Amino acid sequence: MALALLSLLTIAIVGPVFARVGEVTPAGLAYRAYFNADLFVHMSVVAELAKGATPPLNPYYPVEALPYYWTYFTLAGLFAQLRPTLPVDPGIMLADIGTALIFLNAGYVNVRNLGA
Structure with a gap:
């Protein structure tokens, strides 16, 4: 129950901003x-x-491939391929919300397992 409330609280805080x-x-x-600052670079990836x-190509030096830092965006890239008429930022926002939920839920489970 508390884990579900934490997830809903996270979405309630982050959702209106995103x-x-x-x-x-x-x-x-x-x-x-x-x-x-970061969103436009993420959108280019x-x-x-x-x-x-x-x-993908390196957005700062487009003659070479980006050797790292791009695997996080594969889900957003798939979203962009499936919905090419939409801007790419909704896929990035969905991935960010999912990551926030994973980290908060993992933190909650760890705190509960430590006896708090």
Whole structure:
């Protein structure tokens, strides 16, 4: 029961923030300032994976392959291949929420096993 409540609390906190990523405006998609730093690099890695490039091209030096740091985005790349008309950021957000749930649930289970 407590594990389910922790998961719901996580989604309740993170969900509204992630729901406004890439918000549609009359001028196009709008991104909050705190998402620009990494999100656009992550989107480029996912876009390369959606093209079928394995490993993807390095977004900082596109003449060589990205040797690491791309396997986390394979699920988002698959999402982008299955839904090519959607922007790639929803797949990244789903992976981030899933990762947050895994880490929080693992932390909860560890704390419970330690006797707390």
